[in-house]
Amino acid sequence: MGGFFGTIEVRSCTNDLFYGTDYNSHLGTKRAGLVTLDKEKGFCRSIHSLESSYFRTKFEDELDDFEGNAGLGVISDTDPQPIIVNSHLGRYAVVTVAHILNTREIADELLAKHMHLSEMSANNINPTELVALLINMGETFVEGINNVFRKVRGSCSMLVLTEDGIICARDFLGRTPIVLGRKESAWAATSESTAFPNLGYETVRDLGPGEIVRIKANGMEVLQEAATRCQVCSFLWVYYGFPTSDYEGINTEDVRERNGKIMGAKDDTEADLVCGIPDSGVGTALGYAEGHGIPYKRAVLKYTPTWPRSFTPSNQSRRSLVAKMKLIPNRAILKGNRVVFCDDSIVRGTQLRDNVSTFFEYGAKEVHARISCPPLVYECPFIGFTSSKSVMELITRRIIQDFEGDSEKDLDKYATTGSPQYERMVKEIARRLGLSSLKFNTIEDLVESIGLPKSKLCTHCFDGSSYMPQDADKQSAE
Ligand code: SF4
Incomplete structure (x- = not known):
């Protein structure tokens, strides 16, 4: 961005x-x-x-x-x-x-x-x-x-x-x-x-x-x-924003905590602890702990002395290596526990798959992922939030391609929480990442956590709903 x-x-x-x-x-x-x-x-x-x-x-x-x-x-x-x-x-x-x-x-x-x-x-x-x-x-x-x-x-x-x-x-x-x-x-x-x-x-x-x-x-x-x-990017609160930043007067960490609290309260999965993937998953995990009534623990930490930033290099192989190097799991907390971890989003899923296998290697009994936003089904044409050259880098699209033989088919159905297509896709993401369970937030709960009307937010990458400036221009000229 x-x-x-x-x-x-x-x-x-x-x-x-x-x-x-x-x-x-x-x-x-x-x-x-x-x-x-x-x-x-x-x-x-x-x-x-x-x-x-x-x-x-x-x-x-x-x-x-x-x-x-x-x-x-x-x-x-x-x-x-x-x-x-x-x-x-x-x-x-x-x-x-x-x-x-x-x-x-x-x-x-x-x-x-x-x-x-x-x-x-x-x-x-x-x-x-x-x-x-x-x-x-x-x-x-x-x-x-x-x-x-x-x-x-x-x-x-x-x-x-x-x-x-x-x-x-x-x-x-x-x-x-x-x-x-x-x-x-x-x-x-x-x-x-x-x-x-x-x-x-x-x-x-x-x-x-x-x-x-x-x-x-x-x-x-x-x-x-x-x-x-207005179509302010809702991903600012999910991923981009530093926790102390406010957009439209709404604080990023507050939104993440509210978001996590709603997800935690609705989740019936039994678990021993919740942790957040640093940095943007931490606020969500703190909220989840409160909403679900389980302790927040730092089962994974970022090595901050030399990795102070949350962003990573544009080259994929270096990015994977850096992502692995800067996050350090804590065996003492993971061992023998049913762990929920909160992360901001799933783009390709490669980094998350590595985290999951590390958690199991370090003794976690179960590993459940809870994601702050809905699945990313559409590319971002507005701020380029991934360095993706192709929409096929999105794990959702690769799965849709495998299921349908066409990565563009029925996107609206795959983007609708609870539809058979959505459920099948989420189950497949969980399987590919080796998770015990996977749940994404809903658009409705994300919008509620932000506190602005949906019409003022861009949610395009989740539901394909936002419009281009030129479209708005045309509408205002009408
Ligand atoms: S599509 Fe919209 S919500 Fe998604 S990252 Fe781009 S600007 Fe933000």
Whole structure:
């Protein structure tokens, strides 16, 4: 997905920028970038790969180079950012949290208008540069950003560092968040509100879908009101979010605990203890323990001194190795016990299968999995939550292919809790993973745990129900 942080202050912004961006590190794996703007010296920018090291390690030696009272930082799963632009709108820098499905189509349209792409490398289009070109086509920043909203299939939130403040624009349907914060003589915008407490910012509010605001050191102005339709990603609370983060004012850990409590209360499986697969399964397990009336125990722990992040490399074989290395089972707790473990979701299932066999090797009598969300039956076209190249990486689709000879057949039935197809699929997932039993949460209980109306949430990967910005655009034009 990726995350960003922008701050504008009366004094130097460097420290807040550095730490604020770092608190978004769990949202991305590939690249990070920082840019500051100093009125006299102009922009200072640096971009590094994160594939072999962490954000702070990569940037801390360069901090003295960054000058100015305003800056942007980004942790990206894809392209090198920030992009710096000199245009008829003035000098600016832009960072995005975006997943653009139609980059080629947009690029062809721009090239046909005699525009050029300078950031291309290995034939890949830089999506953030594409966003900058679309912004440049507007007479104003607001017009240009709306041009982005109209053209992009997928999602795109952005921060734009200008000579007159930082412009913050949340995705047209609010799939990815932007939270505003302020303290004395500074304002900030971030993907994760977790960035605020230690830097002394108070959360002001979330931007609404399609809302555009400008922040300065001494205040904020709305440049475009929020749209009414919202499709915020429900997976933020299940998986992406750091436990201390709030989206739409709703805390991630609270949702996970509520979710687990509901699942625990409804579950009639007899067990001796429940544990959570770190990090995102822990809150669910704590709630499950309360709801089911069994103790929460740390039967598996993440080795935090050198594996501080929950995300893993994009290469599958390295990811499997890293996943194995960073989780350590505790034989003293597993041995002789009927264990329930809570995890956020099942994508391919490979990691989970390894965990299950380790639990049995370490003496567990039974291993039951309880998953915080429904089965992932559909791909995510909006934020690219897996690095999947193919929908067939989803264990659900592989099973549907095996059952039906067609991985696209009857998806709605497989996505409906309690249907014969759903029951058969879940049983088969449990068998392939070697589990004593497997239960997924229902959409209804997940939505109840989040506490927003379903119509305001994206639940597409579970039920295929959400819509594209262009569809909403058409509807609002009708
Ligand atoms: S499809 Fe799933 S992961 Fe993607 S935005 Fe919707 S809820 Fe989030």
